[in-house]
Amino acid sequence: MRSQSISKPTTRLIEATALTMIGVIAILGFLSVAAATQVRQGQDPLPALPGALVPAGLIAGLLAGFHLFLRVRGMRSEQIIWPAVSLLSVVGAVMLWRLGGSDSVFQQLGRGLFPGVVVAGLLVAKPQRIEAVRRWAPIIGLVGLMLPVVTALFGVGDETGARLALKLGPLPAIQTSEPIKLAMIIFLAWYVAEQGRAAEGRAWPVLGWMRIPALRYFVPGVLFVAVATLALVSMSDYGAVLILGAIFVAMLYAGFDTRVFVTIAAIGLGLAVITGLILSLTWEVPVVIRYRFLAFLNPWSTAMIAPNGQPTGITIAEGPGYQIQQAIYAVIAGGVIGRGLGFGSPDYVPLAHSDFILAAILEEFGAIIGVAILFLFAVLLLRIFRLVALLPAGQIFERLLLVGIGAHLFTQVFVMAGGTLNLLPVTGVTIPFLSQGGVALLINLAEVGIVLALTRRREGLRQ
Amino acid sequence: MDWHTLLFAARWAIIALFYVVLLVLLVGVYREATARVGQKEAEAAVTYGRLRVIHPGGDPRVAAGTIFNLKTETSLGAGQDNDIVLGDSFVSAHHLQLRWDGAVWWLEDLNSKNGTLVNRQPWAPGRRQPLPRAAVITVGEVVMELLE
Numbered sequence: 001m002r003s004q005s006i007s008k009p010t011t012r013l014i015e016a017t018a019l020t021m022i023g024v025i026a027i028l029g030f031l032s033v034a035a036a037t038q039v040r041q042g043q044d045p046l047p048a049l050p051g052a053l054v055p056a057g058l059i060a061g062l063l064a065g066f067h068l069f070l071r072v073r074g075m076r077s078e079q080i081i082w083p084a085v086s087l088l089s090v091v092g093a094v095m096l097w098r099l100g101g102s103d104s105v106f107q108q109l110g111r112g113l114f115p116g117v118v119v120a121g122l123l124v125a126k127p128q129r130i131e132a133v134r135r136w137a138p139i140i141g142l143v144g145l146m147l148p149v150v151t152a153l154f155g156v157g158d159e160t161g162a163r164l165a166l167k168l169g170p171l172p173a174i175q176t177s178e179p180i181k182l183a184m185i186i187f188l189a190w191y192v193a194e195q196g197r198a199a200e201g202r203a204w205p206v207l208g209w210m211r212i213p214a215l216r217y218f219v220p221g222v223l224f225v226a227v228a229t230l231a232l233v234s235m236s237d238y239g240a241v242l243i244l245g246a247i248f249v250a251m252l253y254a255g256f257d258t259r260v261f262v263t264i265a266a267i268g269l270g271l272a273v274i275t276g277l278i279l280s281l282t283w284e285v286p287v288v289i290r291y292r293f294l295a296f297l298n299p300w301s302t303a304m305i306a307p308n309g310q311p312t313g314i315t316i317a318e319g320p321g322y323q324i325q326q327a328i329y330a331v332i333a334g335g336v337i338g339r340g341l342g343f344g345s346p347d348y349v350p351l352a353h354s355d356f357i358l359a360a361i362l363e364e365f366g367a368i369i370g371v372a373i374l375f376l377f378a379v380l381l382l383r384i385f386r387l388v389a390l391l392p393a394g395q396i397f398e399r400l401l402l403v404g405i406g407a408h409l410f411t412q413v414f415v416m417a418g419g420t421l422n423l424l425p426v427t428g429v430t431i432p433f434l435s436q437g438g439v440a441l442l443i444n445l446a447e448v449g450i451v452l453a454l455t456r457r458r459e460g461l462r463q
Numbered sequence: 464m465d466w467h468t469l470l471f472a473a474r475w476a477i478i479a480l481f482y483v484v485l486l487v488l489l490v491g492v493y494r495e496a497t498a499r500v501g502q503k504e505a506e507a508a509v510t511y512g513r514l515r516v517i518h519p520g521g522d523p524r525v526a527a528g529t530i531f532n533l534k535t536e537t538s539l540g541a542g543q544d545n546d547i548v549l550g551d552s553f554v555s556a557h558h559l560q561l562r563w564d565g566a567v568w569w570l571e572d573l574n575s576k577n578g579t580l581v582n583r584q585p586w587a588p589g590r591r592q593p594l595p596r597a598a599v600i601t602v603g604e605v606v607m608e609l610l611e
Contacts, residue, residue, distance in 0.1 A: 014488070021487070028473050035466060083484065341470075369481055
């Protein structure tokens with residue numbers, strides 16, 4: 001009844017068609033950037049073109065390779081996720097090539113795309129490995145939690161002075177705020193699946209309608225988030241705290257009965273408000289947060305430069321409003337079809353390769369592609385949540401994994417796009433698949449691997 | 464060769480291809496949605512386990528050896544709206560619910576009048592709990608064995 005499906009290669013026509021076109025986009029994109037850079041300097045573009053084909057070919061090859069792997073493994077369904085991820089990765093790579101040249105692109109490929117595809121492949125090849133993930137969940141959670149703690153104590157600083165990375169000997173520095181998100185998703189999914197089911201029958205009524213389960217059902221999760229928050233705040237990585245919080249709330253909502261969830265959320269919110277009040281009375285709100293909020297409200301205000309009319313010695317270019325100002329200018333300059341690859345001036349936007357890559361994309365690709373990118377993310381998220389609905393009844397761990405992954409991707413895109421367009425304060429969050437970041441890309445691809453592995457496992461069940 | 468024109472054309476090509484990819488993905492979703500309708504019926508026919516009757520009890524239609532096929536969620540009781548209908552007089556209208564989560568069988572007694580026995584032990588009502596393997600379930604006077 002639960003027989004192993006015999007893998008016959010499948011056609012996956014939709015995926016193949018989409019990927020072919022994505023390959024062409026990649027080639028056109030890289031060639032355009034190379035040509036434009038030369039043309040702008042008044043030089044002949046032809047000699048620069050073959051060099052551009054190298055990264056294009058590598059990326060196209062890698063993405064197509066995964067597609068072939070899926071075909072050989074006989075995966076029948078879910079032809080939407082991989083093309084969406086591929087197209088996003090291609091846009092990101094082209095932009096990174098434009099901004100940082102070969103170094104940026106090959107770093108993204110070598111430290112993010114390639115390892116990520118390998119990890120995803122390992123998961124899809126043997127979906128039983130998800131069971132192993134489940135058994136190792138407590139250890140994974142602990143290790144993931146310890147990484148930011150160790151980084152906060154012993155980490156190395158980056159260009160903004162924030163201690164975000166761990167350097168182990170000769171290995172390149174790795175960012176530690178990304179793995180903790182996946183670690184938390186895995187840990188919470190495991191814990192709620194193990195304990196939460198029993199919690200359903202044992203919730204005590206509070207104030208009539210609300211229900212609070214025994215403490216041991218949600219305290220470990222809260223502890224995890226608390227320790228992680230402390231570590232991340234001391235690393236000044238507020239964006240990560242925001243994302244962890246959003247993932248936690250989403251998984252709580254999916255994992256518990258509505259009344260239990262509302263009770264816990266109310267308690268949590270109450271504690272947060274009290275903590276906030278106490279902190280604001282006894283401890284200065286970190287300058288960074290205050291400035292980011294002010295910059296959000298009015299990027300052109302001089303309040304940060306000269307509060308009370310007294311100049312503080314910070315020039316406009318250093319003020320926190322500068323980032324957003326430049327991002328807004330970049331988006332406006334882009335218009336609908338953009339200034340053309342290689343013809344914009346993304347260097348004027350600070351952190352254009354990570355936090356504000358969307359501004360650079362909007363400037364050169366235009367809003368028409370920007371909208372399409374948002375569509376792609378929407379499609380990706382909808383596929384993930386569709387899989388949640390399609391899982392057989394009762395697979396709590398898998399369900400929560402998917403909800404956590406979906407919440408992770410959604411929050412990143414939402415907060416990052418919001419920050420770029422000045423709809424939300426800037427939070428130092430990077431956007432999945434587009435921003436520069438080896439570990440971040442690796443983690444996001446691992447999450448995609450989990451989703452595809454669960455899809456594949458579902459195919460096996462039906463036989 | 465006017466590179467500016469070429470690059471302009473390339474830009475439009477990229478935009479067009481981008482949206483064609485989106486279109487292709489939408490077509491994929493559409494085809495999947497229409498194919499799923501046929502799949503629904505096929506899925507309903509899959510069984511995930513069976514109950515074999517050991518002692519038929521008071522229902523004349525049930526004999527020893529009768530096999531009931533189980534779905535992911537199966538309801539059992541005397542009422543006609545259950546997946547498994549047992550006419551034994553000691554079986555409540557909605558007696559119990561069986562659930563398969565992909566790895567383990569869960570049984571919930573729906574606060575039935577005479578309760579449920581699993582391996583001859585009373586089963587706590589009102590809560591979904593995992594069943595041991597090859598459990599022997601007694602409902603009213605009907606004794607059944609869970610086969611996976």
